[in-house]
Amino acid sequence: MRSYTVGHTKIQYFVAVVMVLGAGLAGCGQVSMPMGSNNVDTPTLLTGSIASSTDVAHSDISEEDRQIIAGNIDAIGPDLDSGHAPEGLTLPWLNAVSGNSGTLTSIDTAALASTGCVGFKTTANTIAGIKLYQGTACRDVTRKFAVVTLTVADA
Template sequence: MRSYTLRGGKIHPVVATTLILSICLAGCAQVTVPTGSNNVDTPTVLTGSIPTPSDQAYSDVNADDRAVIAENLDTLSGDLDLSEESKDVMLSWLNPVSGNSGTLTKIETATFDATGCLSFHTTANTIAGIKLYSGTACRDVTQRFAVTALSVTDT
């Protein structure tokens, strides 16, 4: 059997073949680091050092709470004419799973006919405390509301 020399030592042909094959296959492998997410339900926050109002709202009011808010907006839209400018309606919501609750107010429907979206304010009584949030809810393909934006409001 033939052997090859490498700086004073001998290399067996099987070892040489395995070494060359592993080097070639290593070039085909990819190692990537995720830099973003296409998942709109759980956005990737890339920097935790500069919190934004939407990051804080996302951590305080979870996806289940947002679904409860959207369900309450659905019940409201069946009772009222959404073509009016503004609603002076207060609508309470409660998520029995998380225990979070709040009140929907200032439901603005001025752009509903054009976009299928409405804006609102809601309070949220969460473990982090009681805060005021402003948000947007739009109709999805099933014609039900889904909360598309929510951020902490100072006033």
């Protein structure tokens, strides 16, 4: 059997050394990712609600509508920071682009101090009709509200 050489060294030895070094260095690099939590009291949330086209609130109320709703909640921010929304407060909202509109009611500030979130109800007049929705808006890093949950509510 004929062996090829590189200079005075045989190629088979060179390849063997490279393979051993590669395998040895491969053990030094590792990738890990957390798969869960050992904390039974507050386990890591591994699943969540992903908006889909079959979700009624997702298909009826667009992201732009949600931003307009959150903007209206932001408008009463100073009253919310004092710990309460004015009694019987109703805030109309309108998306001039889509034509969707509604009225925000029942703004609940009970969890605002601890979580930065408020609960609310809103009607929505969309192409699908008029429905009542229940949602939650939370403050982001810039202290602006964003709608994080929205579901169809029972009337």
